[in-house]
Amino acid sequence: MTAAKIRPALEGYLTERDGKPHLLGSRCTACGTYYFPRLDSFCRNPACDSTDFEEVPLSRSGRLWSYTNAAYQPPAPYIPVKDPYEPFAIAAVELEREGMIVLGQCAEGIAVEDLRVGTPMELIVEPLFSDDEGDAIIWKWKPQTAGADA
Structure with missing residues (x-):
């Protein structure tokens, strides 16, 4: 990444804790259901009618x-970040603690052929694009390396 300012491509989706990136979600304070992206209107759990949430990494x-x-x-009006367009792998990862599924691109160099259902995965951040304001980062998934933690 460049020495210029680094910023999230999607404001409010990422945070840092102990020097490591985390997705930023919310948890219903009544029933404990987790949401990503963050939710602040009403709990979507049919058994809950709460409107109170806490922000959680x-x-x-x-x-x-x-x-x-x-x-x-993708067709117009979507504009590819890279020109010419480069295909990429997309992972649906069931989070360890929350049990919810989060979609994301796979890290640079990870192809569909490298993936197998059940593989331990870890969250990383990589630049989505760079401009005059610096790198805009996005979360991505990669097969977990030894020592990675939740």
């Missing part, structure tokens, strides 16, 4: 629940 690790690829450039 989510687990950094989980297991690969499913995966696919983004082999084709």
Whole structure:
């Protein structure tokens, strides 16, 4: 990443804790259901009618629940971040503590052929794009290395 200012590509989706990136979610204070992205209107759990949430950093690790690829450039009005378009793998990861599924791109260099359902995965951040304001980072998933934690 460049020495310029680093910023999240999506404001309010990422936080840092103990020098490590975390997705930022919310938890219903009545029933304990987790949400990502953050939720602040009403609990979507049918058995709960609460409107109170606390902001929480989510687990950094989980297991690969499913995966696919983004082999084709999306149609207009979507603009590819890289020109020419480069296909990438997408992972659905079941978070370790929360048990919820979070989608995200896979890290640079991780292809669909490298993935298997059940693989331990960890959250990282990489630049999505760079401009005059610096790097805009996004969360991504990669197979977990020894010593990675939640």
